[in-house]
Amino acid sequence: xxxxxxxxxxxxxxxxxxxxxxxxxxxxxxxxQKSTSSAYSVMAISPREKFTVSGPLKKFADKGDSGRAxxxxxxxxxxxxxxxxAEAMPDTAIVKAGCxxxxxxxxxxxxxxxxxxxxxxxIPGGTANFPKxxx
Ligand SMILES: [Zn+2]
Numbered sequence: 715x716x717x718x719x720x721x722x723x724x725x726x727x728x729x730x731x732x733x734x735x736x737x738x739x740x741x742x743x744x745x746x747q748k749s750t751s752s753a754y755s756v757m758a759i760s761p762r763e764k765f766t767v768s769g770p771l772k773k774f775a776d777k778g779d780s781g782r783a784x785x786x787x788x789x790x791x792x793x794x795x796x797x798x799x800a801e802a803m804p805d806t807a808i809v810k811a812g813c814x815x816x817x818x819x820x821x822x823x824x825x826x827x828x829x830x831x832x833x834x835x836x837i838p839g840g841t842a843n844f845p846k847x848x849x
Contacts, residue, residue, distance in 0.1 A: 720814040722794035727769030731809055736760040738820050743827035749795050753835040756811040765807035
């Protein structure tokens with residue numbers, strides 16, 4: 715059992731993920747680019763029951779390109795994106811991996827929405843790459 719802890723920038727929103735091997739993915743979609751103000755987001759994807767979160771979180775009710783709901787939770791105090799839930803992936807926590815206290819274990823194995831990748835953003839080797847969502 716590996717309990718991984720993380721928090722937002724101000725520290726008021728914090729979480730633990732009790733998962734040895736979450737799937738680590740890079741998302742190049744335009745919504746992740748906007749919400750992170752960066753080129754892509756890095757996510758640790760785990761069963762929802764393995765994720766515990768608390769703090770002054772606020773939800774932005776977004777939609778994926780399928781039209782299905784994507785709830786993006788961010789810290790209401792400092793604005794850091796903390797985690798998300800997608801209707802297309804029920805009972806799954808999508809944790810914003812930059813918020814983990816220790817990020818040394820992160821090894822992305824998948825990249826999605828490569829169609830909207832910013833041209834300069836590198837595609838590291840060893841990942842499965844998808845133009846949009848896999849499958
Ligand atoms: Zn915060």
